[in-house]
Amino acid sequence: MVINSRFFNRSELLGFLALAVLLLLILPLSLDIFRLNLVAKYLTYAFVGIGLVLCWGYGGILSLGQGVFFGLGGYCMAMYLKLEASSVANTKIQSTPGIPDFMDWNQITQLPLFWKPFHSFPVTVLAILLVPALFALIIGAAMFKRRVGGVYFAIITQAIAAILTILIVGQQGYTGGINGITDLRTLHGWDIRTDHAKFILYFVEVVLLFGCIVAAQFIRLTKLGRILVAMREQEDRVRFSGYSVANFKIFAFCAAAVFAAIGGAMFTLEVGFMSPSFVGIVPSIEMVIYTAVGGRMSIFGAVWGALLVNFAKTSLSESFPQLWLFGLGALFIAVVLAFPNGLSGIWADHIQPRIDRLFASRKSKSAAGLVADGAPAE
C-alpha cells in the first residue's frame, strides 16, 4: 500500500491554513472580547472532539464518558486556581483561613490530603495530563483486556460519568458540590479575569489546539493509526495477525482522555469555574455529537463541529429557547441517518470535487502539461 509520505496532503494543508487564518486572524480581529471568550469556550470542546476522532472514528471505540476526562482536567486546574485564590489573606473572615470557602461552609477545618499537591503549578500541569491518562488506563485495561467493546463499553463509560457526577455533587465539602469550584482569580499570580488575560488565553488555547491537531495527525498517519482502522473494520483478523488489539485500544482511549483533559483545563481558565454539569452524561453525549456533526473521521471536522454546534446552541437558545432542544435533537437524528460522516463527509463528497474540478479546468487552460503533476497523488 502506498502511504502518503507527506504529513499533510494538499487538502489537509488547506484545511489547516484555513482554520489557522480563521482562529488566529479573522476571529480575534472581528469579535469583541466577550464573543472571543465564547469562541474560546467552544474550542475547549474541540480538544475533546479531536480525541473522539482518534478513539471513535478511527478506533471504533465509542466512549460516552469523555466528560469524565474533561472534568478531571478541569477540576485539577480549578483546584490549583482555587488554592491560590484562597490564600490566608483572602480568606481572613473564614473560621479556618487558608482553605477554599466551600470547605469552610461545610465545617471542614483542614485541607484534605488530595488537595495538597495542587499548591504547586508544575504538579498541577502534570496532574492535568496524568490523572485522566491513568484513569483511562485503568478503565481501558480492565475492559479491553477482557474484550469488552462496542455497546457495552459505551454504557459502562456512561455509568462512570454518572458515578463521578453523583460523587462530586454528594461530596460537597471536598469538591464544591453542585456549584462546582467558583471564584477563581489568578494563575500563578496573573489575574485571569481581565480582558487582556482572556485575549492572551485565547491565543494560548489556539496554539495548544494546533499542537493537539498535529499530534493527532501524527498518530493517524503512523502505523498505529492504520492498525486502529484495521481493528475497527476486522478486529479478529488484526488479533490473528499477532497484534495486541487491547493495547492499541487502550492507547487510543488514553490519548483521547488526555486531549479531553487539556480541553477541560483550558475551559476552567477561560470560563473561570468548573462544575459537575460539565462532567455528567448529558455533556458527555453532547461532546460526541459535536464530533459526529463535524465528522467522526476528520480531525478538522471535529473542530468545526464543536465551533458550529456551540455557535448554533448559543444563538438559538438566546433567541428561541424553546426551539433549541428540538433543533439539537433533529440535528442528531439527521446526522446519524443522512450524514454518518458529518460536515467533513459532505465537504469531501460534494464540495471538494467541485473545487478540484475548478482548479483543474483553470490549470488546463493555462498550462496543460502541469495537470498530471499537480493532481493529488491519491
Next chain:
Amino acid sequence: MFGDYSISDLGAILAMQGFAGLILFSVYVLMALGLAIIFGQMGVINMAHGEFMILGAYVTWMTSNAVQHVAPWLFPGYFFIAMILAFIASGALGMLVEWALIRHLYKRPLDTLLATWGLSLILQQAYRSIFGAREVGVELPEWMMGSWQATDSIQIPINGMFVMALTMLITIAVAYVLFWSSWGKQVRAVVQNRVMAGAVGINTEKVDRYTFGLGCGIAGVAGSAFTMIGSTGPTAGQLYIVDTFLVVVFGGAASLFGTIASAFSISQTQSTLEFFLSGSMAKVITLLTIVAILMVRPQGLFALKVRK
C-alpha cells in the same frame, strides 16, 4: 454505623428498607423489561426509553384528570384504564419511531444510541412545551393510600404493594409472550438469525416493529406505575436511563431471568445502603460495584450461550 440501634430496631429497619428496595426493584424491573426486549433481544440502544416511560406517566396523569372531571364514579378504578392507555400510547409511538428511525440503523448499534438520544431531547422538549416544566403528580384513589401495619415497628405502604403485584403480573405476561407464544418464538428466531428467520417465512420487518412497540409499551406501563410512587417531570426519564441500562447489562443482556435477578440485587443494595450512608454515596457505591463486577464478568450474571 450499627452502634445506636438495638437488634429488633435493626430488624425493623432492614425489613422496611428491604421493602423500599422492593418498590425500587419493581420500577427497575418494569423499566428494564422493556429495555431487555429492545436492547437484549434486538440490540438497539434506546436512550429514549425513559421518555417512553414518561409518556406513560403523562397519559396516566391525563386519564386521572379526565376521569375526575367526566366520570368521578370511575375514579377508584381509573388506574387500570390509564395503564392500558399508557401501553397503547407508548407502544404506538414506539412503532412509529421504529418505522421512521430505528429500522434504518439495525446494522449500526452505536448509531441507534445517538439517534435515540436526539429523539429523547425532542420528546423532553415536547413534554415541556405541552405539559409545562413543573412536575405533576396524580391523585391516588382512597383505597391505595395509607399503609398496612405489619408489626408495631414495621409499616408497609399499600401503593407500594400494588406496584409490586403489578410488576409480577407484567413480568409473567412478558415471559409468557416471549417464551411460550408462537409470536415470541418468531421474535427469538429473528434475533438469533435474521436471514434464516426470513427464509422460513417470518416477516422480520413486522416482527421487529411489534417487538420494539412491545418494549416501548411496557415502558409506558412502567411510567404509569411510577406515578403512584413519585411525581413526573419532563426530564424524569433521564434520571433512570443509566440505572436501567446497567440493570439489563448486569443481568446479562439476553436473559430475562438475569434482568430480574440483577434488578433485585441492585435495588436491595442501594436501598439498604441508603439508610446508613447518604443517598448519593449509596448510589455511588452500588454503581461502582456493578461496574467493577462488569469489568470482571463482562457478559453479566446470566449469559446465554449463543454461537456467533
